[in-house]
Amino acid sequence: MRTIITGKAFVLGDNVDTDQIIPAHHLTLNPAIPEEFREFGKHALSSVPAAHKGLPKGHVAFHEDDEFISAYKVIIAGKNFGCGSSREHAPIALNAAGIEAVVAEFYARIFFRNAVNGAYLVPFESTDRLCERICTGDTVEINVQENVLINKTTGETWRLKPLGEVAPILEAGGLFAYARQVGMLKNSFSGEP
Amino acid sequence: MPEMTLTEKILARHAGQPFVQPGDNVWVDTDILMTHDVCGPPTIGIFKQQFGSGAKVWDPDKVVIIPDHYIFTADAMANRNVETIRRFAAEQGLKHFYDVGTTQYKGVCHIALPEEGHTRPGEVLFGTDSHTCTAGAFGEFATGIGNTDAAFILGTGKSWLKTPASMRFIFHGKLPPYLMAKDLILSVIGDIGCDGATYRAMEFDGDGVYALGIEERMTLCNMVIEAGGKNGVIAPDRVTLDYVNARNKSAKPYTVMRSDPGAKYCFEKVYDVTKLEPIIAKPHSPDNRATVSQVKGERLDRAYIGSCTGGKLSDFRAAAQILKGHTVRIDTFVVPATSEIAASLKREKIDGQTLENVFLSAGAKIGEPSCAACLGGPSDTFGRLNTPMSCISTTNRNFPGRMGHREARVYLASPLTVAASAIAGRITDPRERLQ
Numbered sequence: 001m002r003t004i005i006t007g008k009a010f011v012l013g014d015n016v017d018t019d020q021i022i023p024a025h026h027l028t029l030n031p032a033i034p035e036e037f038r039e040f041g042k043h044a045l046s047s048v049p050a051a052h053k054g055l056p057k058g059h060v061a062f063h064e065d066d067e068f069i070s071a072y073k074v075i076i077a078g079k080n081f082g083c084g085s086s087r088e089h090a091p092i093a094l095n096a097a098g099i100e101a102v103v104a105e106f107y108a109r110i111f112f113r114n115a116v117n118g119a120y121l122v123p124f125e126s127t128d129r130l131c132e133r134i135c136t137g138d139t140v141e142i143n144v145q146e147n148v149l150i151n152k153t154t155g156e157t158w159r160l161k162p163l164g165e166v167a168p169i170l171e172a173g174g175l176f177a178y179a180r181q182v183g184m185l186k187n188s189f190s191g192e193p
Numbered sequence: 194m195p196e197m198t199l200t201e202k203i204l205a206r207h208a209g210q211p212f213v214q215p216g217d218n219v220w221v222d223t224d225i226l227m228t229h230d231v232c233g234p235p236t237i238g239i240f241k242q243q244f245g246s247g248a249k250v251w252d253p254d255k256v257v258i259i260p261d262h263y264i265f266t267a268d269a270m271a272n273r274n275v276e277t278i279r280r281f282a283a284e285q286g287l288k289h290f291y292d293v294g295t296t297q298y299k300g301v302c303h304i305a306l307p308e309e310g311h312t313r314p315g316e317v318l319f320g321t322d323s324h325t326c327t328a329g330a331f332g333e334f335a336t337g338i339g340n341t342d343a344a345f346i347l348g349t350g351k352s353w354l355k356t357p358a359s360m361r362f363i364f365h366g367k368l369p370p371y372l373m374a375k376d377l378i379l380s381v382i383g384d385i386g387c388d389g390a391t392y393r394a395m396e397f398d399g400d401g402v403y404a405l406g407i408e409e410r411m412t413l414c415n416m417v418i419e420a421g422g423k424n425g426v427i428a429p430d431r432v433t434l435d436y437v438n439a440r441n442k443s444a445k446p447y448t449v450m451r452s453d454p455g456a457k458y459c460f461e462k463v464y465d466v467t468k469l470e471p472i473i474a475k476p477h478s479p480d481n482r483a484t485v486s487q488v489k490g491e492r493l494d495r496a497y498i499g500s501c502t503g504g505k506l507s508d509f510r511a512a513a514q515i516l517k518g519h520t521v522r523i524d525t526f527v528v529p530a531t532s533e534i535a536a537s538l539k540r541e542k543i544d545g546q547t548l549e550n551v552f553l554s555a556g557a558k559i560g561e562p563s564c565a566a567c568l569g570g571p572s573d574t575f576g577r578l579n580t581p582m583s584c585i586s587t588t589n590r591n592f593p594g595r596m597g598h599r600e601a602r603v604y605l606a607s608p609l610t611v612a613a614s615a616i617a618g619r620i621t622d623p624r625e626r627l628q
Contacts, residue, residue, distance in 0.1 A: 015387060015388070015478060015592075017590075017592040017595075019568070019569075019590070019592050019593070019594050019595045020592060020593055020594060023569065023594050023599075024568040024569045024570055024595075025569055025570055025571055025572065025597075027231045027262075027263075028231075028263060028268055028270035028271045028273075028274060028571065029270065030234045030235055030238060030274065030277070031235050031238075031340075032234065032235045032237070032238020032239060032242070032340075033238065047593055047594030047599050048593070049477075049593050049599065049600075079388055080387065080388035080391065080421065083387060083388065083421060083592075084323065084418075084590060084592060085322075085323050085337075085568075086232070086320075086321060086322055086323040086325075086337035086338060086339055087231070087232065087339070088232070088235065088339035088340040088341060089235075106388070106391065108388070108391065108421055109391060109392050109421065109423055110323060110337055110338065110339060113338070113339060113342065114339035114340075114341065114342075117339060117341035117342055118339075118341050165218070174341065175341050175342070175345060176239075176243045176341070176344075176345065179345070185243075185348075185349070
């Protein structure tokens with residue numbers, strides 16, 4: 001996990017569900033296969049209705065149709081980000097598209113857990129409704145240790161909630177790396193808990 | 194000892210602790226891990242990557258693999274995924290694998306699990322599908338997880354959980370003939386919102402719940418995830434135990450638990466079911482609630498009766514009751530959740546006519562048991578919304594793009610309401626058809 005995450009923000013609203021993040025017909029791809037993992041980047045956010053895509057104005061492309069990686073690094077969203085399905089393909093798709101952090105008011109439980117388990121991105125929670133304070137295209141800098149987001153475009157600073165008990169899992173690089181670090185799993189291929 | 198809710202009791206027992214309270218992180222033992230053709234292949238990939246290509250699952254008798262999502266399709270990748278789980282089941286010696294193209298094939302995992310005796314009171318069930326919460330209807334803790342969690346369980350049999358606070362929803366009264374469990378759960382979701390139960394357990398109680406059959410209780414628990422709930426649960430009664438005992442082929446022992454009288458709930462709401470009306474969730478969210486009477490008359494292009502929440506035998510009995518002797522005005526798709534239900538459609542009769550015959554005579558199309566168009570899927574999926582049309586459906590989600598096209602409009606309602614609307618081609622209150 002980087003200590004400073006800097007990049008352009010892509011802003012979404014409330015209840016962005018997993019079908020909007022990665023539509024179900026792309027789930028035939030297997031993210032455990034590296035060439036297919038990459039494909040998820042191309043389809044990330046492809047079912048978000050155009051009017052809700054890139055707030056406040058909407059109708060902003062997350063990336064061109066044939067691109068795998070987006071120019072945006074951070075997603076700013078409202079309430080209940082990642083609700084719906086248990087598909088781990090959702091945080092994977094954002095990761096594959098180059099997203100390093102999401103800042104939402106709060107998350108649906110399974111999305112949050114999946115994001116942490118695979119350390120695909122850092123799921124921060126904001127105390128303010130940042131999806132109405134930050135504009136798509138603004139450059140933001142997140143200081144992961146200090147739990148602060150600075151909007152470089154406007155100069156405003158926003159506090160984020162501490163990551164708490166999931167921070168060590170993200171730092172380790174996900175659930176398996178963490179379990180090995182704390183001695184819960186013996187080694188890479190022991191097959192024993 | 195402090196008193197606990199049913200969810201807390203199950204988690205405490207599986208954590209080997211006398212007591213847990215909301216917020217406690219616990220490692221729990223898994224009774225059953227279920228996966229399917231969509232999340233199975235990536236789970237297997239992580240399992241092999243982390244535990245080694247020759248690794249064995251922690252307990253082959255506790256792993257259940259049910260292909261159900263993308264089955265009847267020419268999509269090569271979808272078929273490749275079924276082949277991946279098939280190989281894994283063979284290599285691991287998994288006997289609970291319900292393979293496509295065999296007499297073992299079942300269909301939708303959440304209905305196949307209880308039918309095949311994999312759900313028992315007091316157990317912990319994890320599944321790589323958000324609607325795994327359906328099995329809470331059997332008095333167990335059941336929740337959806339991702340691929341990494343599932344791979345960890347495949348290797349260790351364990352998972353960590355944060356003990357959720359419990360909300361309690363009490364239903365009183367006898368359900369009128371024009372209402373179904375779908376109307377109850379859509380009312381709840383409309384009241385608390387699609388984030389109203391985030392990180393929480395939703396326990397259902399009251400004589401109104403215990404008057405419901407087991408399938409209707411499954412409908413209630415199925416949709417707790419649509420309110421963000423971690424699990425839904427109903428303490429077992431005679432109805433539960435009769436169902437479980439008839440299906441528990443291995444005669445595996447189980448423990449019936451229920452909430453202590455003084456257990457603490459973070460929220461409680463009481464409903465008088467006799468006062469509720471048929472409910473619909475308008476596009477594009479399951480909490481976008483209206484009474485059917487508020488939106489009746491709106492034009493529709495398609496009706497869909499199927500899925501883990503709306504494709505059970507009791508759902509088809511209800512729909513057939515309305516459709517019998519009538520013709521549908523819009524394309525109407527009927528998808529039994531499992532092969533067992535599909536067989537029942539050919540056998541069960543209503544006024545001397547089989548359910549299958551009622552649907553076909555009405556002009557509906559009947560598909561093969563699977564998830565089908567509930568979640569869109571490959572473009573050749575039966576019933577998929579490939580254009581921006583309006584559909585009324587007995588399924589559980591209507592977020593943008595859920596059933597296919599991003600601009601399609603999906604209304605969620607009970608099988609009674611969907612059947613009545615299919616006849617009119619417009620949203621119709623089932624009370625107009627039941628008089």
